Amino acid sequence: MTPxxxxxxxxxxxxxxxxxxxxxxxxxxxxxxxxxxxxxxxxLPRADALDFFRFCQATRNHARSSRSPTSVTPNRN
Structure with missing residues (x-):
């Protein structure tokens, strides 16, 4: 049955x-x-983080929430 x-x-x-x-x-x-x-x-890998952030900023109008991350926790290893 299809929901x-x-x-x-x-x-x-x-x-x-x-x-x-x-x-x-x-x-x-x-x-x-x-x-x-x-x-x-x-x-994602740290090297891709800035590109991904820019992608999110460029496409945020397609999402209901336009809030951006307020912080990023770096991997300290």
Whole structure:
């Protein structure tokens, strides 16, 4: 059965993750799992950090939040 937007809105994160993993949900995930917050994490080599930051700044109008990271924790190893 293909989930409806209402199904996804009321889904638990584990359910939404499984549906995405099985390619049963091929729409944006915004608005899914009502009551939870969606976040993204990017981990990349330090050498690519500035380019990635510039990319995020250039494309931030495509995201709901236009907030930029306020700090970056360097790898001290």
């Amino acid at each position: 409806t937007p209402s199904d996804m809105r009321d889904a638990r994160p584990e359910q939404a993750w499984e549906l995405n993993r099985r390619d049963a949900w091929d729409r944006p995930t915004s608005g899914t799992c009502h009551g939870y917050v969606q976040a993204n994490l990017a981990i």
